Amino acid sequence: xxxxxxxxxxxxxxxxxxxxxxxxxxxxxxxxxxxxxxxxxxxxxxxxxxxxxxxxxxxxxxxxxxxxxxxxxxxxxxxxxxxxxxxxxxxxxxxxxxxxxxxxxxxxxxxxxxxxxxxxxxxxxxxxxxxxxxxxxxxxxxxxxxxxxxxxxxxxxxxxxxxxxxxxxxxxxxxxxxxxxxxxxxxxxxxxxxxxxxxxxxxxxxxxxxxxx
Amino acid sequence: xxxxxxxxxxxxxxxxxxxxxxxxxxxxxxxxxxxxxxxxxxxxxxxxxxxxxxxxxxxxxxxxxxxxxxxxxxxxxxxxxxxxxxxxxxxxxxxxxxxxxxxxxxxxxxxxxxxxxxxxxxxxxxxxxxxxxxxxxxxxxxxxxxxxxxxxxxxxxxxxxxxxxxxxxxxxxxxxxxxxxxxxxxxxxxxxxxxxxxxxxxxxxxxxxxxxx
DNA sequence: TCACAATTTGAACGATGGTTCAAATCGTGA
DNA sequence: TCACGATTTGAACCATCGTTCAAATTGTGA
Numbered sequence: 001x002x003x004x005x006x007x008x009x010x011x012x013x014x015x016x017x018x019x020x021x022x023x024x025x026x027x028x029x030x031x032x033x034x035x036x037x038x039x040x041x042x043x044x045x046x047x048x049x050x051x052x053x054x055x056x057x058x059x060x061x062x063x064x065x066x067x068x069x070x071x072x073x074x075x076x077x078x079x080x081x082x083x084x085x086x087x088x089x090x091x092x093x094x095x096x097x098x099x100x101x102x103x104x105x106x107x108x109x110x111x112x113x114x115x116x117x118x119x120x121x122x123x124x125x126x127x128x129x130x131x132x133x134x135x136x137x138x139x140x141x142x143x144x145x146x147x148x149x150x151x152x153x154x155x156x157x158x159x160x161x162x163x164x165x166x167x168x169x170x171x172x173x174x175x176x177x178x179x180x181x182x183x184x185x186x187x188x189x190x191x192x193x194x195x196x197x198x199x200x201x202x203x204x205x206x207x208x209x210x211x212x213x
Numbered sequence: 214x215x216x217x218x219x220x221x222x223x224x225x226x227x228x229x230x231x232x233x234x235x236x237x238x239x240x241x242x243x244x245x246x247x248x249x250x251x252x253x254x255x256x257x258x259x260x261x262x263x264x265x266x267x268x269x270x271x272x273x274x275x276x277x278x279x280x281x282x283x284x285x286x287x288x289x290x291x292x293x294x295x296x297x298x299x300x301x302x303x304x305x306x307x308x309x310x311x312x313x314x315x316x317x318x319x320x321x322x323x324x325x326x327x328x329x330x331x332x333x334x335x336x337x338x339x340x341x342x343x344x345x346x347x348x349x350x351x352x353x354x355x356x357x358x359x360x361x362x363x364x365x366x367x368x369x370x371x372x373x374x375x376x377x378x379x380x381x382x383x384x385x386x387x388x389x390x391x392x393x394x395x396x397x398x399x400x401x402x403x404x405x406x407x408x409x410x411x412x413x414x415x416x417x418x419x420x421x422x423x424x425x426x
Numbered sequence: 427t428c429a430c431a432a433t434t435t436g437a438a439c440g441a442t443g444g445t446t447c448a449a450a451t452c453g454t455g456a
Numbered sequence: 457t458c459a460c461g462a463t464t465t466g467a468a469c470c471a472t473c474g475t476t477c478a479a480a481t482t483g484t485g486a
Contacts, residue, residue, distance in 0.1 A: 013462070017453090021463090037335050039252045042443050053465055055446075064444065122250050163398070163406045166391055167384040174383025185376070193376045196418070201410040204417030226432070230483090234433090255473055266435055268476075277474065 012060055022060050022070075024050060030071055034176075038068075038120050069128035072121065076135040078107055083142045093150040094203055098195035100143065104172045105191035109179050119173060143168060150202060157206035168198050225273060235273050235283075237263060243284055247389075251281075251333050282341035285334065289348040291320055296355045306363040307416055311408035313356070317385045318404035322392050332386060356381060363415060370419035381411050 012018050028049040032041050043054040043064055061067040082103045086096050108119075121132050143165035150156030158164040171194060179190060225231050241262040245254050256267040256277055274280040295316045299309050321332075334345050356378035363369030371377040384407060392403060 015462075017462080039336070043445085044443075054444080055466065056464055058445065058447095059463065123252070158406070158410065160398075160406055163403060164410055166388070167407050167410055170384040170387025170390075171380040172383070174379070174387055177383075178379055185373075190376060193371070193373055194380050197371065197377055197380055197411075197414040199414075200417040201412075201414030204413040205409070228432075230432080256475080257473075267474080268436065269434055271475065271477095272433065 018060065025057060025060060025067070026070055026074060029067055030075075033068075033071065038123055043067075065125050065128045069124055069132055072124075072132045073135065075107070076132065076139060078111075079104060079139055080135065080142075082107065083139065087142065087146070092155070093146060093153055094155055094199050097143075097146055097150070097202075098192075098199050100146070101168065101172060101195040101198060102188060102191035105175055105179075105194060106187045108173070108176055109187040109190075110181060119176060140165060140169060147202065150206075155206055156202040157204075158202055164202065171198065231273065238270060238273060238280070239283055239287060242280055246281075246284070251336055256280075278338050278341045282337055282345055285337075285345045286348065288320070289345065289352060291324070292317060292352055293348065293355075295320065296352065300355065300359070305368070306359060306366055307368055307412050310356075310359055310363070310415075311405075311412050313359070314381065314385060314408040314411060315401060315404035318388055318392075318407060319400045321386070321389055322400040322403075323394060332389060353378060353382060360415065363419075368419055369415040370417075371415055377415065384411060 025046065029041075029046045032045050032049050036045065043057055046067070047054040047057055057067065061070065083100060086099050086103065089096060089099075091099070121129055121136060124132060144161050147156055147158065147161040147164050151158060151161060175187075175190065175194075179187060181187070185193075238259065242254075242259045245258050245262050249258065256270055259280070260267040260270055270280065274283065296313060299312050299316065302309060302312075304312070334342055334349060337345060357374050360369055360371060360374040360377050364371060364374060388400075388403065388407075392400065394400070398406075
């Protein structure tokens with residue numbers, strides 16, 4: 001994982017135990033953030049989730065922002081890797097966008113750490129915020145570039161690919177506000193229905209524009 | 214404005230000055246909430262925005278939750294009124310949905326108090342939370358019912374009107390995270406482009422389903 | 427001008443939560 | 457078994473923030 005802060009690196013011996021503890025702390029933090037909400041979660045809550053004391057968290061993380069940024073970093077890394085994989089495939093553009101949508105909804109709703117990716121970057125202070133914001137921007141660009149490519153190919157039609165990308169990402173990100181595992185539909189189904197709606201919104205007008213249907 | 218808390222009503226003489234002060238406080242609170250973020254805004258910040266002291270806020274509002282709920286209540290009232298007006302019109306269903314979308318984006322981004330409507334209801338405690346959640350649910354139902362009506366009429370096609378409604382509302386609500394007044398496009402333009410994309414996503418497959426085009 | 431209600435002030439209080447760190451405990455290799 | 461590094465504890469500290477309220481100030485009607 002790329003070091004994302006510019007302060008002197010916190011010196012923790014990279015023992016197997018330390019690596020495992022950091023992973024456990026990040027996972028616990030994500031669960032509690034998701035369950036209680038970001039702002040209602042304190043360091044004591046995260047520590048309690050692991051039957052440890054808050055002081056211990058500071059052995060592995062510089063401060064709360066450091067911990068939160070690691071959570072978001074990991075989530076964004078997962079999304080970016082998934083995005084690269086999908087972009088590298090030779091599927092049609094519309095199908096690629098659809099798969100991006102499904103993967104996004106799945107990852108932010110069904111996997112920890114996941115739900116915090118770029119959702120509340122404003123809860124971070126500098127320099128963590130900038131680091132995460134850049135990763136987030138890179139992820140948004142994936143959507144915009146894919147939409148632009150679709151417009152070039154003639155299979156999408158939109159006046160402003162960036163606005164379309166933001167609309168799509170908004171729909172996807174807002175799912176963490178209302179979707180709960182264990183309901184009538186799982187995140188994959190939600191993702192697929194979102195993909196149908198949102199991709200159709202782009203392709204429909206391309207079809208009616210070029211008259212071929 | 215309907216009294217939304219069940220605690221004994223805070224006794225403030227309804228003088229012209231008091232009414233004007235509450236309005237000014239709500240407007241200032243919305244501005245600061247919007248500028249700094251809900252959780253980074255304290256009572257002292259809101260008071261400072263009006264060159265007054267935090268203690269004074271407690272003359273007009275029971276507590277911070279009361280103030281926040283008033284903000285959200287006002288925003289939701291505006292949205293619900295606009296929704297009722299649009300539903301009462303005799304425009305085609307797709308056009309009505311489009312107008313709802315535009316009005317929503319405009320209201321949450323260009324008007325104070327606006328941006329806080331149902332965005333962070335989880336920041337409220339009971340009984341304020343329940344009151345706002347009910348209003349919010351009523352507003353979501355407007356979208357779902359309109360989509361269901363469109364499906365019945367054959368101009369929309371979707372497997373799950375509720376999921377479609379949530380996708381649309383997610384796209385709309387997320388605009389407060391990234392849209393800033395003064396950019397290349399105003400909120401109305403953003404709203405119109407959203408409407409094109411999202412309504413097209415519903416109508417497109419209805420067209421391809423019934424084969425008439 | 428005065429009495430009184432309305433309104434504002436601003437210091438203080440209590441709770442919360444991030445953070446620190448000396449001491450204690452644990453784990454490991456010799 | 458022991459020394460030493462790794463890790464954890466947990467109380468304390470400090471800052472912040474919501475809230476209170478006695479006192480002061482302002483506004484208004486008689």
